[in-house]
Amino acid sequence: MDLRLKKSTFARREARSGWLYAAVPLLGITVFFVLPFLISLLRTFQRGLTQEFVGLQNYIDILHSEAFLTAAGNTLRFMAFAVPLNVVLGLVIALGLHRLASRAAFFRTVFLIPYVIPVSATVMFFQILFEQSGVVNSALQLIGKAPVEFLTSDRAFYVLLLLYLWKNFGYNMVIFLSGLARIPRDYAEAARIDGAGAFQTFRHITMPLLAPTFFFVFIISIMNSFKVFREAYALGGEYPHESIYMLQHFMNNNLQNLNYQRVSVASLYVFVLIVLLVLALYLWRRKKGDDRL
Known part of the structure; x- marks a missing residue:
């Protein structure tokens, strides 16, 4: 029982350590890639500085x-x-x-x-x-x-x-x-x-x-x-x-x-x-x- 408990505790610590090591690159990817992509995607549905929602109109206009x-x-x-x-x-x-x-x-x-x-x-x-x-x-x-x-x-x-x-x-x-x-x-x-x-x-x-x-x-x-x-x-x-x-x-x-x-x-x-x-x-x-x- 004690051995299983020690293994479980060790596994949890290993998992936490893994997430901590992964947190920095994941944060960098989120801040520098995912968020800019989502912001750019949102802008495609807006018009000008007013940020008025225009749907797919920007996609249509650029094709002309x-x-x-x-x-x-x-x-x-x-x-x-x-x-x-x-x-x-x-x-x-x-x-x-x-x-x-x-x-x-x-x-x-x-x-x-x-x-x-x-x-x-x-x-x-x-x-x-x-x-x-x-x-x-x-x-x-x-x-x-x-x-x-x-x-x-x-x-x-x-x-x-x-x-x-x-x-x-x-x-x-x-x-x-x-x-x-x-x-x-x-x-x-x-x-x-x-x-x-x-x-x-x-x-x-x-x-x-x-x-x-x-x-x-x-x-x-x-x-x-x-x-x-x-x-x-x-x-x-x-x-x-x-x-x-x-x-x-x-x-x-x-x-x-x-x-x-x-x-x-x-x-x-x-x-x-x-x-x-x-x-x-x-x-x-x-x-x-x-x-x-």
Whole structure:
């Protein structure tokens, strides 16, 4: 009886200690994440400084905003290009370095350097390359071609895409290398002995075993594609060329104009879009028969 009582007392103390340890991070999450989210959600149903309840009117009005539709279209277009290219580029380079084994350390470091370079330095480098009097236009003039407006035309989108890929593919490469390192080499050797070619080995052995890593990289790439505002803002300012005017530009400009309702509604649309994309990928993966996270 005494032993059971001591165990019960010890269990209660352990539970209290656990809650005390968890209280600080839970308080931080509540104050800095949950409460701001709930306040933003409440603002989406109010109008202006009067805080008059207007229901879903703010959600309807923003869909008639040309600036919002342009920003949303550019963001989705950028994501449609950037995510697949970033994933494929990281995978291809990781496969190449994986074959080099111990000799890959130098190249792995070289490819990862752009990821750790500050955004401002990266943007400055690309501005030196693509400005009206930059390196690329100087080279074009040397061969008798007219200079091209890279940053003040529709080409700005592709400059931003190139900048994003150059800076971010190294991160995906490292994640893929980690996933490839966990695949036993015996599987590939056994497949080659059975007569499987490189493509068959990749399709039937490497890709299925790399599926969890592939899923993680795809999700991270989707989320990172929404963070391109830093590069776009540094490249084109608050009001860049229309082709690189992103949702973050829209929210930043409305925040400066104290239009909190528009910012909150746009943020919620982005949140819902990310959740739907992640959910769709998860369901697709489960349908393919691999539901391990």
